[in-house]
Amino acid sequence: MDIYLKETRLLDFNNLSVQKLIEEKGWKELEENHKIREVYSFVRNEIKFGYNKGDDIIASEVLKDGYGQCNTKSILLMALLRTLDIPCRIHGFYIDKKMQKGALTGITYLFAPKKIVHAWTEVYFNHEWIALEGVIIDEDYLNQVKDKLYNLNNGYIGYGISVKDKEKINTCWQGKSTYIQSFSITEDLGIFNSPDDFFLKFNNTNNGFKRFLFDVLRKRINKKLEIIRSSSYDEKISKSR
Template identity: 70%
Template structure:
């Protein structure tokens, strides 16, 4: 398990801001199941669903931003879990971009690849690996969009959500895996000890032009997501 507890460039749990948060919340002093639950809840609801400048940014930068998507929230979640002594790894996928419609709009959605690089954190608990994909969407955002999801392939998609049954969404961690985008997975890219290795091989913004356009548009997108979250859309 030692390799699932190491710090990396992206999983920088030795950064002062992350160490301060872990100490403030006293996450090292509680039982493992409560550690996982509290850290998961923190990243899910205190770090809002939104778009960072890149997928491969450090956990400390995600924490500073105060928002994130599947890939960046997974990095922060891993850093907090490892910093509190919980083994975890990353599981990578490609996912159909149609589930992002509504969250991404206009030219940003147009230029997004058909298959988006997607990752979730897996935590080792009760002698098994559990997926924590549900960390992506905060409750405030979910409450506003769950009735706006589109029917697709016997499921429901949209606004960064892709689930089989929208009436049975439960993102609370209760000792089992949680999912919120998995219904749109197209390809399994395997398991990685850390996100550094995964994002060295897979990322969503190939090329300078796409990177520039995304960074130009993402602040506007995040403002729109806040309007949705506040019920002002």
């Protein structure tokens, strides 16, 4: 299991800010199940759903940003788990961009690739690998958009969410896999020991122009997501009519 505990360039868990967080939270003193629960809950709700400047940014930068999406939240989650001696790996996919409608609109949705690179962390617990996709969407945001999801192919999608049954969403850690975007997966890209290996091969912002364009547009996206999260989005839409 040593390979699933290694520090990498992206999993920079010896960074001072990461170690300070671990110490302040007292996570090292917990037993394994509680370690996973507390770290998972922190990344899910304290690191808000939002878009960073790229998929392949280091864990300490995601922590500093205070927000992330599937790929960057996976990087931070893995770094925190590994520094607590919890084995973890990354599982990659392509996902249909239609599930991003609402979160991405206008030109941002237009420029998004049809097949978006998507990943989740898998943690080794109770002698099995468990998927932690549910970490992507924070509870405040989920509560605001749950009733805005639209039906497609016998599931519910939109606003960065894609589920079979919107009434049965449960993204809390209970020792089992959690899912929040998996209904829109179109292709399995395989399992990787580290995010470094995965994003070297698959990346949504794999050239300088794409990275620059997204870095400009994401600020507008994140501002909109915060409006949605604060429950003022419906009020804003009503006033514009």
